[in-house]
Amino acid sequence: MANQNLIPVIVNGAAGKMGREVIKAVAQAPDLSLMGAIDTSPEHQGKDAGEVAGLSEPLEVPITNQLEPMLGYVAGERHMQPGVMVDFTHPDSVYDNIRSAIAYGIRPVVGTTGLSPEQIQDLADFADKASTGCLIIPNFSIGMVLLQQAAIAASQYFDHVEIIELHHNQKADAPSGTAIQTAQMLAEMGKTFNQPIVKETEKLPGARGSVADEGIRIHSVRLPGLIAHQEVIFGALGQIYTLRHDTSDRTAYMPGVLLAIRKVLQLKSLVYGLEKIL
Ligand SMILES: NC(=O)C1=CN([C@@H]2O[C@H](COP(=O)(O)OP(=O)(O)OC[C@H]3O[C@@H](n4cnc5c(N)ncnc54)[C@H](OP(=O)(O)O)[C@@H]3O)[C@@H](O)[C@H]2O)C=CC1
Numbered sequence: 176m177a178n179q180n181l182i183p184v185i186v187n188g189a190a191g192k193m194g195r196e197v198i199k200a201v202a203q204a205p206d207l208s209l210m211g212a213i214d215t216s217p218e219h220q221g222k223d224a225g226e227v228a229g230l231s232e233p234l235e236v237p238i239t240n241q242l243e244p245m246l247g248y249v250a251g252e253r254h255m256q257p258g259v260m261v262d263f264t265h266p267d268s269v270y271d272n273i274r275s276a277i278a279y280g281i282r283p284v285v286g287t288t289g290l291s292p293e294q295i296q297d298l299a300d301f302a303d304k305a306s307t308g309c310l311i312i313p314n315f316s317i318g319m320v321l322l323q324q325a326a327i328a329a330s331q332y333f334d335h336v337e338i339i340e341l342h343h344n345q346k347a348d349a350p351s352g353t354a355i356q357t358a359q360m361l362a363e364m365g366k367t368f369n370q371p372i373v374k375e376t377e378k379l380p381g382a383r384g385s386v387a388d389e390g391i392r393i394h395s396v397r398l399p400g401l402i403a404h405q406e407v408i409f410g411a412l413g414q415i416y417t418l419r420h421d422t423s424d425r426t427a428y429m430p431g432v433l434l435a436i437r438k439v440l441q442l443k444s445l446v447y448g449l450e451k452i453l
């Protein structure tokens with residue numbers, strides 16, 4: 176394929192658990208060109224992104240911690256498609272990363288969780304002003320979209336629901352971005368869940384989880400041995416309806432990531448959630 180048809184991609188967080196998978200997926204996609212691999216971890220500086228990702232051949236793309244120069248470089252590649260920055264970094268840095276990318280006209284595809292609603296609104300305003308597409312996707316797996324759709328359907332008939340999300344214990348943020356998004360979707364159904372029928376006392380603070388909008392409770396479990404899992408449990412008199420999604424390998428997210436890279440070029444504003452681009 177001629178260069179002008181290739182989408183230049185920068186992977187931010189390239190040495191991380193998700194970044195390595197994205198590097199492999201981008202390297203294998205015929206319409207994408209890995210132009211930059213960014214990561215702040217000192218032990219990976221200068222190493223080849225393909226080798227760090229576990230590919231047998233080097234990609235000749237060294238990992239650096241210089242995001243802004245890389246954004247500038249890709250923005251200057253006028254003979255190619257507009258550039259895309261895929262971000263799987265850390266809740267503390269993702270807001271600044273997105274703003275920087277948009278400022279350079281590079282489209283962000285963001286998997287990093289932990290952005291506040293205020294930060295997302297601010298980024299939406301910034302993307303609107305710049306007429307630049309931006310995708311923030313709390314969960315790139317198709318199975319989670321289907322779980323959320325089933326939960327929305329069930330919420331019409333059940334008035335009691337709690338969410339349990341279970342993740343590996345290297346996860347920085349709690350609750351997970353997916354659990355927050357799922358609770359938001361149910362809260363938008365326009366009713367209050369879990370009306371108390373007794374006065375509850377928490378003998379240990381947090382025992383009943385956190386309370387999101389419309390009374391929806393979220394419980395977060397962190398254990399080695401887990402990857403990413405979520406249950407949405409509905410209760411009514413005499414019955415329980417449980418929805419569960421399990422991620423057993425991070426390759427589950429890659430079809431969604433590749434779809435988002437291609438779709439973000441067609442957007443002129445910020446879109447939140449994989450279900451909006453399927
Ligand atoms: N949307 C989705 O479907 C999914 C989202 N996620 C989210 O993606 C994020 C990353 O997850 P995961 O890959 O497991 O995390 P990891 O900790 O394995 O990887 C993150 C990588 O980013 C690096 N990093 C941290 N800060 C910066 C920065 N400012 N600039 C560049 N690199 C940086 C880290 O370096 P160092 O280790 O030195 O800090 C690390 O190498 C999390 O928020 C997670 O919740 C995860 C899976 C799926």
Ligand SMILES: O=C(O)C1=N[C@H](C(=O)O)C[C@H](O)C1
Binds near residue numbers: 314
């Ligand atoms: O940190 C993770 O691993 C994951 N984070 C995302 C989240 O917070 O929802 C998506 C998925 O659950 C994996």
